[in-house]
Structures are given as structure tokens and as C-alpha cells.
Amino acid sequence: MIGGRRPIQGRKLADKRVRVERPHSAYFRYAGPGQLVAKPAASQARSGFGRQWLRAKAWLIGRPLASEDEISERLSKRLALPIFSSDAISSSAYATEEILKVLALAGAGALFLSIPLAIAITGLLTVVAISYRQVCRAFPGGGGAYAVARKELLPILGLVAAGALLIDYVMTVAVSTSSAMDQLISMAPVLDNGQDHRLRIGIAVVVIALITVANLRGLRESGNIFAVPTYLFVGLALLIVMAGVFHVVTGTVTPFPPQPEVTPMGTQAIGTFLILRAFASGSVALTGVEAIANGVPAFKPPEAKNAANTMLAMAVLLGTIFIGVTVIAHAYQIVPSQDLSGGPTVIAMVAQTAFGKDGPLFYVFQMATALILFLAANTSFNAFPRLGAILAEDGYFPRQFSFRGDRLAYSWGIVLLAAIAAGLYVLFGGNTTNLIPLYSVGVFVCFTLSQAGMVRHWVRTHDSGWWWRGIVNAFGALLTLVVLVIVLTEKFEHGAWVVAVLIPTLVAMMLFIQRQYRASARQLAVRPEFVLPPKLREERAIVPVPGLTRAVVRAVNVARSVADDVIAVYISDDPEDARAMRERWERQVPGVQLVIVESPYRALAGPFMAYLDVLDRAWPPGHEEPITFVVVPEYVARHWWERILYNQSARRLRALLVGRPHTVVVDVPYRRDEADRFHGLDAESSTPADA
Amino acid sequence: MADSSAPPFRRAVVALSGARTDRPIVALAAEVARQHHAELVGVHVVEIDWTLPLDADVAGRSEDAQRVLDIAEATAEGARHRLETVLLQARDVGAAIVDEASERQADMIICGLPFRRRFGGDFAIGRTIPYILKNAPCAVWVVREAMPEEQA
Numbered sequence: 001m002i003g004g005r006r007p008i009q010g011r012k013l014a015d016k017r018v019r020v021e022r023p024h025s026a027y028f029r030y031a032g033p034g035q036l037v038a039k040p041a042a043s044q045a046r047s048g049f050g051r052q053w054l055r056a057k058a059w060l061i062g063r064p065l066a067s068e069d070e071i072s073e074r075l076s077k078r079l080a081l082p083i084f085s086s087d088a089i090s091s092s093a094y095a096t097e098e099i100l101k102v103l104a105l106a107g108a109g110a111l112f113l114s115i116p117l118a119i120a121i122t123g124l125l126t127v128v129a130i131s132y133r134q135v136c137r138a139f140p141g142g143g144g145a146y147a148v149a150r151k152e153l154l155p156i157l158g159l160v161a162a163g164a165l166l167i168d169y170v171m172t173v174a175v176s177t178s179s180a181m182d183q184l185i186s187m188a189p190v191l192d193n194g195q196d197h198r199l200r201i202g203i204a205v206v207v208i209a210l211i212t213v214a215n216l217r218g219l220r221e222s223g224n225i226f227a228v229p230t231y232l233f234v235g236l237a238l239l240i241v242m243a244g245v246f247h248v249v250t251g252t253v254t255p256f257p258p259q260p261e262v263t264p265m266g267t268q269a270i271g272t273f274l275i276l277r278a279f280a281s282g283s284v285a286l287t288g289v290e291a292i293a294n295g296v297p298a299f300k301p302p303e304a305k306n307a308a309n310t311m312l313a314m315a316v317l318l319g320t321i322f323i324g325v326t327v328i329a330h331a332y333q334i335v336p337s338q339d340l341s342g343g344p345t346v347i348a349m350v351a352q353t354a355f356g357k358d359g360p361l362f363y364v365f366q367m368a369t370a371l372i373l374f375l376a377a378n379t380s381f382n383a384f385p386r387l388g389a390i391l392a393e394d395g396y397f398p399r400q401f402s403f404r405g406d407r408l409a410y411s412w413g414i415v416l417l418a419a420i421a422a423g424l425y426v427l428f429g430g431n432t433t434n435l436i437p438l439y440s441v442g443v444f445v446c447f448t449l450s451q452a453g454m455v456r457h458w459v460r461t462h463d464s465g466w467w468w469r470g471i472v473n474a475f476g477a478l479l480t481l482v483v484l485v486i487v488l489t490e491k492f493e494h495g496a497w498v499v500a501v502l503i504p505t506l507v508a509m510m511l512f513i514q515r516q517y518r519a520s521a522r523q524l525a526v527r528p529e530f531v532l533p534p535k536l537r538e539e540r541a542i543v544p545v546p547g548l549t550r551a552v553v554r555a556v557n558v559a560r561s562v563a564d565d566v567i568a569v570y571i572s573d574d575p576e577d578a579r580a581m582r583e584r585w586e587r588q589v590p591g592v593q594l595v596i597v598e599s600p601y602r603a604l605a606g607p608f609m610a611y612l613d614v615l616d617r618a619w620p621p622g623h624e625e626p627i628t629f630v631v632v633p634e635y636v637a638r639h640w641w642e643r644i645l646y647n648q649s650a651r652r653l654r655a656l657l658v659g660r661p662h663t664v665v666v667d668v669p670y671r672r673d674e675a676d677r678f679h680g681l682d683a684e685s686s687t688p689a690d691a
Numbered sequence: 692m693a694d695s696s697a698p699p700f701r702r703a704v705v706a707l708s709g710a711r712t713d714r715p716i717v718a719l720a721a722e723v724a725r726q727h728h729a730e731l732v733g734v735h736v737v738e739i740d741w742t743l744p745l746d747a748d749v750a751g752r753s754e755d756a757q758r759v760l761d762i763a764e765a766t767a768e769g770a771r772h773r774l775e776t777v778l779l780q781a782r783d784v785g786a787a788i789v790d791e792a793s794e795r796q797a798d799m800i801i802c803g804l805p806f807r808r809r810f811g812g813d814f815a816i817g818r819t820i821p822y823i824l825k826n827a828p829c830a831v832w833v834v835r836e837a838m839p840e841e842q843a
Binding site for chain 1: 762
């Protein structure tokens with residue numbers, strides 16, 4: 001298109017030029033022959049409401065990012081550690097407490113067992129971390145236990161791992177939020193008086209909503225937001241551990257004063273049962289270790305190497321803090337407070353040994369602990385949507401989960417996770433201990449399956465060092481299987497049975513989704529040898545006309561451009577009206593056949609559908625049935641509230657026509673603001689509501 | 692002595708020919724313009740010979756002509772600066788560029804000079820750049836493409 005077409009005079013008489021308009025340039029960019037790339041303007045909303053919505057969304061989650069920006073959204077190790085490890089590292093804030101609560105059932109004399117148990121759990125952590133470092137390298141596409149089990153074991157076991165992981169991530173959000181609230185209450189008991197938990201629950205739900213928004217803003221931005229509290233927690237926790245170990249070594253420990261809200265000491269005998277239960281409870285320290293392996297593609301290149309190194313850093317930090325806190329708790333004879341009593345947590349009391357009860361660093365640490373526990377939830381917000389996306393790509397989850405939102409985050413997964421976790425938190429009244437039995441079962445199912453899968457991987461690939469790697473994984477698989485059995489047995493009646501029911505339910509749901517997708521793919525598949533033949537089928541256009549309006553005239557025009565055989569169908573319950581309509585139609589719309597169907601029972605859609613069926617039956621046998629275009633005139637009102645006044649019959653008709661064989665529904669909108677430009681028939685006799 | 696902090700230009704016209712030099716000169720111009728908050732106008736001229744009327748619908752239908760400007764625009768975006776694009780039809784490319792720069796009151800014209808690899812290698816300076824150098828009312832940067840290593 002030449003703009004204006006009038007040459008622009010140059011400085012010299014003979015120098016003229018013409019500016020050429022580029023109508024596409026506002027919306028598209030040529031990327032190659034026959035290929036256009038949409039610019040942001042092409043995705044802009046066209047309605048006022050849509051523009052307002054996009055503006056609000058951009059304010060809340062940021063301006064949309066192009067797909068090519070994905071690489072810049074990748075995480076460095078410095079940012080990935082807080083994002084993917086806050087879950088695991090934060091476990092150190094409550095794992096010791098979980099052990100002590102179980103050991104307290106056997107009295108104060110049993111608390112010394114916390115140290116060997118912490119060492120045993122750290123040993124297990126070492127094996128699991130080594131194993132997952134190998135998973136990172138062997139499965140750089142992410143997916144963790146799901147990917148390993150699906151490829152190396154059986155697809156169904158992959159789904160079991162996926163189901164367990166999904167449950168694990170939901171639990172992580174709920175448990176971490178609950179623990180974070182405990183920390184806040186340790187610092188500010190006014191938030192929960194032990195009777196009314198509404199304020200506690202309200203704050204937690206708001207925090208989950210804030211984390212959701214931060215994650216919808218994209219990976220890098222949420223990493224930047226969340227890095228500071230994680231590093232603050234790690235730094236202060238290491239300081240506490242160093243100070244505590246110094247006091248223990250120098251023999252300057254003074255026992256912690258007893259708290260009024262202390263858990264009452266029990267009288268059970270110290271036996272295998274109790275020790276195993278304490279071990280199972282403390283093994284929550286391992287939750288979140290797998291998150292890095294699930295999100296390998298989120299790392300900057302070389303992805304696998306960076307992920308494996310981040311995993312190592314995470315395991316070292318977690319192990320050090322966990323053992324350190326447990327040693328200090330034992331040395332200072334710290335006893336956990338009763339659930340929901342409003343008393344201080346074990347980590348809070350441990351912090352007091354280093355920073356004092358009212359020292360500013362104590363408050364900073366408590367705040368950092370609360371934040372990292374909230375941020376542990378953030379790990380799930382990264383891992384859950386990624387797993388959902390992988391499952392969606394494999395056809396086990398609805399496809400929407402694989403679509404990236406404006407900020408390249410998997411928005412569907414993020415929102416779903418937030419909704420389920422917040423619901424669960426409210427349902428359980430914000431009590432961590434009630435949720436933990438549901439928590440660790442899924443984690444150990446994943447550990448066991450991923451390591452068993454890795455054994456098969458090494459045996460199959462014979463990569464360098466396959467035998468010792470295989471041994472590590474086999475040992476890890478055995479160890480985590482034992483823990484799984486312990487956790488399941490010990491916690492079954494305390495709620496672990498829910499997970500045992502949920503995993504098969506999720507697997508069944510994923511299989512059902514996959515079957516649906518496969519069935520539709522089979523039905524829609526085009527055989528490789530198929531070549532579109534020349535046009536063979538005939539077509540006809542049927543226009544349901546509610547009267548003679550401008551919308552109807554436009555629909556008839558569209559119908560004439562689609563097919564040669566056009567029939568207008570007028571359903572009437574008044575013979576007089578029908579006669580008038582025919583007279584007017586023949587005068588004003590000559591050349592288009594009008595069929596009047598009298599409907600003594602005043603039904604509209606039914607007789608129209610029956611008429612279509614009759615047309616089909618009347619088609620000569622032996623000929624392929626024609627494609628029937630049902631061209632529906634539609635009056636588009638200017639305002640949303642006007643729209644309920646119009647098009648109700650058309651809407652009903654469309655609903656009935658969906659799925660009718662050989663039938664295509666064509667909507668022909670007629671906008672109210674087009675009326676001024678219309679130079680056709682007068683429409684006085686009919687109202688748009690008929691359309 | 693010239694003030695070294697003064698921007699080299701406030702508004703520059705970048706002459707785009709569709710040659711290899713387009714990307715580097717746009718990237719360079721965008722880099723400088725970004726630092727000094729200057730405006731950039733990318734101009735591509737389709738030469739119309741005397742057998743056709745000047746306003747014949749040639750460039751508008753040419754995907755190649757559009758692509759030259761789109762690629763330049765994308766290159767500038769990559770350098771985080773906006774490039775306004777103009778597509779012209781003219782009898783003489785050099786005159787059109789100079790006239791467009793004059794009309795827009797540009798204080799710089801930036802052109803690329805590709806290295807001709809055939810016939811032993813040479814700089815085919817052609818007639819457009821000499822015309823611009825001779826007639827432009829503003830400063831002109833001619834960015835010469837680097838010589839291939841084997842001929843350097």
C-alpha cells in the first residue's frame with residue numbers, strides 16, 4: 001500500500017520519493033519467507049475491559065515476556081539455591097522438633113537418642129543427594145523421580161512417582177506455611193491464643209497468595225525476591241551452630257530454662273517401635289531434596305552440572321544445620337512445646353542459646369526462619385508447575401498445564417497448587433503435626449523409585465563408573481524403601497493412609513486423561529499417505545431466520561458466498577404472520593428460497609433440527625452427504641448488560657447443533673454500531689431480539 | 692576541542708540496504724543512541740526504474756523490502772532501543788536518504804559499506820555513499836565491514 005501516493009518533493013527538482021505504508025509493522029514482523037512473528041501489540045486486548053484487565057495484570061505480575069527471553073529467565077546457582085533448596089534447608093527448622101516430640105513419649109531419658117537419629121538421617125540425606133546428583137546428570141530434561149521411573153522402570157511407576165511428588169509439593173506448601181506460622185507465633189504469641197486460630201489461618205492464606213503472585217511474576221524475579229531471606233537464614237543458622245558447638249566443646253553450656261508450654265514427658269518404654277517412629281518423623285528433613293532434579297532445565301547452561309553442584313551445596317548446608325541444631329538442643333536440654341500451645345519452637349529456643357531471648361539477632365533469625373519456611377513453599381511453586389508441565393506434555397495432565405503464562409511461568413500449575421494447599425491448610429486448622437504424616441510418605445516413594453530406576457539406568461547404559469554408581473543407588477533405594485515402610489507403618493493410622501489412597505487415585509486420573517487424549521488423537525489423526533483430494537462434497541447453507549432484519553440480510557449474504565444452495569428457514573406459530581413474512585421475503589430477498597415451518601406447539605429449535613434431519617434423509621442415497629452450513633444471524637449489542645436481551649434462541653440452537661454430523665455452524669455477527677453504515681433493507685418490522 | 696560527553700547525534704537516519712552490514716550498523720547505532728537517548732530512523736529505499744511510475748505498488752508487495760526493515764527493527768530491539776522504520780520508493784537511493792534525513796532534521800546519517808568478496812575482494816563503494824557524503828547536510832558515518840582474515 002502506498003501512503004498518499006503523492007510523491008514527496010526532495011531538495012532537488014528531480015529528486016522525488018514515495019513513502020510506503022507498512023500496515024503489518026505495528027503487529028507483525030517478517031521472520032522469513034511466508035513467516036510472521038507477532039509483536040506485543042498483536043496480543044493487546046481489543047475491548048476496553050480487556051485493556052483494563054491486561055493493565056491490572058501487568059501491574060500485578062509484570063509485563064509479558066517473549067519466549068526468546070526464556071534463556072534470560074534461567075537461574076544461576078546463586079539464585080537457584082534459594083529457589084529450589086529453601087524447602088530442604090528449611091526442613092532443618094522443624095525436623096529436630098519432630099524427633100524430640102516422639103522421643104518425649106518415652107520421657108526425658110530418651111531425648112539423647114535425637115543425636116544418633118539425626119546422624120542416621122543425615123547419612124540417608126547423603127545417599128539421597130548423591131543419587132539425585134546422578135539423576136540431574138542422567139535426566140537433564142527434569143522430571144526427577146517421574147522421569148527416571150517412567151523411562152527406566154515402568155510408565156505406571158512413573159505415574160506413581162508423579163502422584164507422590166504432586167502430593168509432596170502440596171504438602172510442602174501446607175506444612176511449611178504451618179511451620180512458618182509457628183515461628184511467627186513463637187515471636188509474637190498474640191497471633192494465636194491457642195483457642196482461636198482464625199488470625200493464624202488468615203495470615204497464612206495471605207502469604208500463600210503473595211507467594212503465588214511472586215511466582216506468576218516469573219522465575220528470576222521470584223528468585224531475586226526470595227534469595228535474601230534464605231541466605232539470611234543460612235548465615236544466622238550457621239552462626240548459631242558455630243556458637244553452640246563452641247559452648248559444647250568448651251563446656252560452657254547452661255541448660256535451657258523449662259517452658260510452661262512444654263510437651264509432657266511420657267512413660268513409654270524406649271523400644272524399636274519408638275525409635276523407628278522418631279526416625280520416620282525426623283526424616284521430613286529430606287523433603288524437598290528432589291526439587292532440584294525436577295527443575296534442571298531452569299538452570300543456566302550447563303544445566304545438569306549447575307543443578308548437580310547446587311544439590312551438593314544444599315545437602316551440605318542442610319546436613320550441617322540439622323545436626324548442629326540437634327546437638328545444641330540436646331546439650332541445652334531443650335524440650336519441644338506442645339502443639340498449638342503458643343510456646344516457642346525448638347529452633348527458636350536453640351536460637352536463644354546463641355542470641356539471647358530478647359537480642360535483636362534472635363528476632364532477625366526468627367523472622368528469617370518464618371520467611372524461609374514460607375519460602376519452602378516457594379520451592380513447590382517452582383517444582384509442582386514444572387512437573388505438571390512435563391506430565392501435560394506426556395499427555396497425563398490437561399494440556400493447559402504445559403502453557404507458559406505472560407511471564408514464562410506455568411501459571412495453571414501455580415494457581416492450582418496455591419488453591420489446593422490453601423484449602424488443605426484451612427481444612428487442617430493450620431496444625432503442622434496433623435499434616436506431616438501425609439507429607440513424608442510421598443517423598444520416600446519418590447526416593448525409592450528414582451533410585452531403583454537409576455540402578456537400572458546404570459546397568460543398561462554401562463556409563464563410566466556405572467558399577468559404583470549403581471551400588472550407591474541400590475543402597476539408597478534399599479534404605480529409602482526401609483524408611484518408606486517405617487513411615488507408612490508408623491504413620492498409617494495417623495493419616496498416612498490418605499496418601500496411600502491419594503496416589504492410586506491420582507494415577508487413575510492421569511491414566512484416564514491420557515486415554516482421553518489418545519482416543520481423541522486417534523480420531524483426529526491424518527494418515528501419512530493422505531493427500532487432500534479436490535473438492536468432492538457438496539454443501540448447502542441453511543439460515544434460520546427470525547424475521548427480516550439487517551442481521552438476517554447479512555447472514556443470507558454470507559450463506560450465498562459459502563454455498564449455491566441456500567435455504568432460509570422461518571419457524572412460525574402464527575399462519576398470518578407466516579404469510580406476511582413470505583410476501584415480504586419474496587419481494588425483498590428474491591432468489592433465496594424461504595421455507596416456513598409452522599410450529600403449533602411454539603417450539604423453535606426442535607422443528608428446526610427436525611427440518612435439518614429431513615433434509616439429510618432426503619439426500620439421494622449413494623451420494624456422500626453434503627456439508628450443511630447453518631448460518632446463524634447474531635445481533636451484537638454494544639454493552640454486556642444488553643447482551644442478555646438478545647440471541648437467546650441462537651444460543652440454544654448453537655448448543656443443539658454442536659456435534660451434529662456433517663454440520664458446520666457459522667455465526668454472522670451484526671454489530672449495533674454498523675447500523676449507520678448499512679444501506680440495505682429497512683428493518684422496522686423486526687426487533688433484534690428475534691435474531 | 693570537542694566536548695567528549697556531547698552525544699554524537701540526537702536523531703540519526705540509518706540507511707538500510709539489505710546487505711550484511713545492516714545488522715552491525717543498527718546494533719552500533721542503537722548502542723550509541725541508547726546511551727544518549729537519541730532517536731533512530733531506519734530507511735530502506737526501493738529503487739524504481741524509469742519504466743514504472745514512482746508510485747507503482749512495488750515495495751508494499753515486496754516481502755524482501757519489508758524484511759529488511761523488520762530485521763533492523765528486531766536488531767535494535769535486541770539492543771534495547773527503538774528504531775522507527777521508513778520504506779521509500781525513489782529513482783535515486785542516495786537522494787532519497789539525504790532528503791529523508793533533511794526532512795527529519797537528522798544530525799547523522801549512518802551507512803554500511805560491505806566488503807565485496809568476489810573478484811579478489813574490494814570495497815564496492817557504488818554511487819549511493821559518495822552521493823550521501825557529498826550532499827548530506829549533516830554528519831555521515833560510513834561503517835566499513837571488516838576485511839576477511841585471508842585478505843587482511
